[in-house]
Every structure is written in C-alpha cells, then in structure tokens.
Amino acid sequence: MNAADRNEASEIELLLPWHAAGTLSARDAQRVEAALADDPELADRYEAVREELGQTIELNETLGAPSARVMAELFAKIDAEPVRRPHLSVTLAARVREFFASRSPRTLAWSASAAALAIMLQAGVIGGFLLKDHGGGHTETFETASAVMSTPGNGSYAMIRFQPKANMADITQFLEANKLMIVGGPAAGGLYRVMVATTKLQRDALVDRIKKLQEDKVIGFIAAQTE
Amino acid sequence: MQVLFARHHVRVYRFVLRLVRNEATAEDLISEVFLDVWRQAQKFEGRSAVSTWILSMARFKALSSLRRRTEDELDDETAGTIEDPEDNPETALAKKDKGAALRQCLEKLSAEHREIVDLVYYHEKSVAEVSSIVGIPEATVKTRMFYARKKLSELLKEHGIDRGWP
Numbered sequence: 001m002n003a004a005d006r007n008e009a010s011e012i013e014l015l016l017p018w019h020a021a022g023t024l025s026a027r028d029a030q031r032v033e034a035a036l037a038d039d040p041e042l043a044d045r046y047e048a049v050r051e052e053l054g055q056t057i058e059l060n061e062t063l064g065a066p067s068a069r070v071m072a073e074l075f076a077k078i079d080a081e082p083v084r085r086p087h088l089s090v091t092l093a094a095r096v097r098e099f100f101a102s103r104s105p106r107t108l109a110w111s112a113s114a115a116a117l118a119i120m121l122q123a124g125v126i127g128g129f130l131l132k133d134h135g136g137g138h139t140e141t142f143e144t145a146s147a148v149m150s151t152p153g154n155g156s157y158a159m160i161r162f163q164p165k166a167n168m169a170d171i172t173q174f175l176e177a178n179k180l181m182i183v184g185g186p187a188a189g190g191l192y193r194v195m196v197a198t199t200k201l202q203r204d205a206l207v208d209r210i211k212k213l214q215e216d217k218v219i220g221f222i223a224a225q226t227e
Numbered sequence: 228m229q230v231l232f233a234r235h236h237v238r239v240y241r242f243v244l245r246l247v248r249n250e251a252t253a254e255d256l257i258s259e260v261f262l263d264v265w266r267q268a269q270k271f272e273g274r275s276a277v278s279t280w281i282l283s284m285a286r287f288k289a290l291s292s293l294r295r296r297t298e299d300e301l302d303d304e305t306a307g308t309i310e311d312p313e314d315n316p317e318t319a320l321a322k323k324d325k326g327a328a329l330r331q332c333l334e335k336l337s338a339e340h341r342e343i344v345d346l347v348y349y350h351e352k353s354v355a356e357v358s359s360i361v362g363i364p365e366a367t368v369k370t371r372m373f374y375a376r377k378k379l380s381e382l383l384k385e386h387g388i389d390r391g392w393p
Contacts, residue, residue: 014369017376023353048390052379055329056348066240066254071232074258078228078265168229186233 013042016049075168156197156206157183157225158213161190166218174218193225232261235278238350239285245345246289246338256292260285275359282350283360286342293338325388332382340375347372 012035018024019032036043162171175182175194184193196209210224236257243260244253263284271280336344346352346360357372358365377393384390 014373017347017372018354021347021351023347023351023356045392048380048392049376051325051329052333052344052376053348055326056333056344058326059330059333060241060245060345060349063241063244065237066257070236070240070254070258074232074261075229077258077262081265186230190230 013045016042016046017053020046020049020053079168154198154200155195156199156201156209158194158196158210159191159221159223159225160194160213160219161192161221162218163220166220170218174216178213178216180213191221196224228261228265231264231277235281236261238278239281242282242345242350243285243289245341246286247292252292253289256288257285260288263288276356278350279352279356279359282346282352286360328383328386328388329379332379332386335382336375336378339371340378343368343371344375344379 012032015024015028015032019029024032036046166174174180178196181195182192183195185191187193196206196213201209206224210222213219214222239260240253240257243256244250247253247256260281264281267284271277333341333344343357343361346357352360354365354368357368361368363371380390380392
C-alpha cells in the first residue's frame with residue numbers, strides 16, 4: 001500500500017461513522033462501499049461502528065422525554081410575549097429539504113412506508129366524508145369513517161384543525177368554553193383528535209354539536225369521527 | 228410553533244440532557260431554547276436544517292449553563308458519573324453483555340466526545356452539520372469523532388472487551 005492508498009484508507013476510516021448513519025453524500029458513500037468490499041479488516045471495523053451506532057441510539061432512547069410542564073411554561077411565556085406575527089422562514093421547500101436532508105436512507109425507507117400509510121389514512125379521511133341528509137331536511141355535515149388516531153372506548157370524538165393564526169390563549173379558551181379535551185395528535189395535516197362529549201352521542205346530537213363548534217373562529221376544519 | 232415544538236423537543240431535550248446530566252436543568256434549558264426559537268424565528272434564513280439551528284442554540288445554552296456551575300459542583304458530578312468497575316455489579320453483567328458495556332462506556336466519554344457521538348449517531352448529522360453546530364472545521368469534526376471512538380475502544384478494553392482496534 002503506497003502513501004496515497006494509506007491516506008485514502010485513513011480518510012475512509014474517518015468516514016465510517018457517517019456511512020453507518022447514512023449521512024454521507026452519494027459519492028463518499030460509494031467510496032466507502034468500494035473500500036469495504038476490498039478490505040475485510042475495514043469491514044470488521046465497520047461492524048464495530050454499527051454496534052456503536054445501535055447502542056448510542058438505544059442509550060438516547062432510554063432518556064425519556066421532558067415533562068408536560070415544559071410545554072405549558074413555554075407557551076405561557078410565548079403568550080406573554082409582545083404581540084407580533086411569527087415569521088419563521090420555514091417555507092414548504094425548506095421543510096421538504098429539512099425532511100429529506102435530516103433523514104438517512106434507512107429512515108427514509110421507513111418514512112416512505114409511513115408516508116404511504118399517511119396517504120392511505122388521508123384517503124380514508126377524505127373517502128369517509130359523508131354528506132348526509134338528516135331528518136329529511138338539507139342539513140349537511142361532515143363525518144369521517146376514518147380510523148385516524150381512533151381508540152376504542154366511550155365518548156364522542158371529532159378531528160379538528162385549528163386556524164393557523166389562532167394563538168394558544170384562543171385555543172385554550174375555546175377548549176374550556178366547550179368542555180373539549182384534546183386526546184390525540186397532531187397528526188398529518190395538523191389534525192387533533194378531540195373528545196367532544198364523554199358519552200356516546202346520538203348521530204343527530206353529534207352533528208349539532210359539531211356544527212356549533214364549527215362556528216368558532218379558531219376552527220379551520222372539524223369533522224365528527226365515528227368508530 | 229406547536230408543530231415545531233412537537234417535532235423537535237424530545238430530541239433536543241435528550242441532546243441537552245446528555246450534556247448537562249440533570250433532568251430539571253435540561254427541561255429549563257429547552258424551554259429557553261424554544262422561546263429563543265420563537266423570538267429569533269425571523270433570523271432563521273433556511274441555510275441549514277431547522278433541527279441543526281435548534282441544536283446549535285441548545286448546545287450554546289447547555290454549555291453556558293455548565294459554565295455557570297461552580298468547579299465543586301462539576302467535580303462532584305464528574306465523580307458521581309465515574310463508576311468503580313470492581314464495585315458495580317452491573318459491570319460484571321456488562322462484561323457478559325457487550326451492548327450494555329458499550330452503553331456504559333458511552334456514558335463515560337467526556338462531554339466533548341459524547342456530544343459528537345450523539346450528533347453523528349443519534350441526531351444523524353452530517354460532517355458539515357456537526358461542524359456548524361459545534362463550531363469547528365469539518366476536518367476537526369472527523370478527527371474528533373475518530374478520537375471519541377478510540378477512547379470508547381480503550382474504555383471497552385478496561386471492561387475486558389478488546390475490539391482489536393485501535
């Protein structure tokens with residue numbers, strides 16, 4: 001092995017952690033793959049890198065999550081901030097770039113399946129919208145037959161998306177005034193699952209309830225959710 | 228903001244917790260981080276991933292918090308994190324379980340080494356992104372990761388596990 005080969009070998013060795021994490025450029029990944037195929041010793045060391053990666057993920061996953069106090073305090077502080085329009089430059093393009101840039105091929109593979117599932121669920125929501133007549137009249141309302149975030153049990157539920165401009169105080173006031181409880185979400189499209197009654201309402205009663213809630217200014221979208 | 232918080236807060240919390248090693252402090256810090264995200268959102272130019280930007284702020288806050296602690300506190304904490312391999316029954320078990328031994332050794336790395344290992348392996352940050360978060364050249368990112376791994380191998384050797392490298 002000449003000096004150039006040795007330099008290349010050490011450069012490749014330095015890249016192994018990023019190769020294992022799937023964050024190398026396609027060109028570098030190809031270089032590493034070629035080196036691994038030619039050098040069994042390097043391939044053994046790569047196995048060690050993969051072990052480190054697995055255990056680092058496991059270690060971090062055992063750290064748990066922050067308590068609900070953090071979110072409550074944060075949004076209380078934000079609500080206390082002087083009123084201004086949030087201007088986060090997270091454009092759709094930036095978010096898409098972030099999504100793909102921040103994910104390794106292995107994560108992307110999983111995400112592709114998740115995306116397919118999300119599309120199916122979304123299709124389920126859309127497909128489940130039923131325009132119905134009630135009591136022979138022309139009252140139209142929406143109802144989802146989707147199982148998005150659905151859990152069995154008593155109570156009546158709706159899927160809600162809040163207006164983007166609605167602030168925390170408005171939403172809190174809306175939830176309190178209508179005795180609603182968020183029980184799931186946010187799901188794809190910013191949808192939250194909300195318990196609108198602790199008992200199983202009759203369909204007409206549920207439709208009336210949803211129509212009343214729909215009039216509130218914080219609501220961007222609402223649909224009753226059936227089991 | 229809620230979506231941003233929901234998407235990133237757990238990973239940011241874990242990143243900070245690994246640096247400050249105190250849950251209450253980590254919670255306070257991520258609250259400060261996301262408040263700054265809210266306040267400085269207009270300054271974000273989209274040249275890096277949002278998560279990289281947030282992790283940079285989180286790192287700065289964690290290091291500032293660590294600097295505020297007295298030397299004594301740090302000494303006590305450091306002493307507390309170093310376990311006696313002879314006295315700890317877990318260590319005996321770890322010898323039989325390579326994965327557990329690896330996790331123990333990952334905990335014993337210095338803050339500088341823990342940070343880079345977490346960023347690369349757990350937060351899936353590229354060389355350029357780690358360089359941006361930590362504020363060091365890309366070549367240094369690669370060598371620092373190399374030395375972190377080397378130290379890990381040495382610690383494993385102390386646990387009786389020889390990986391044959393370095």
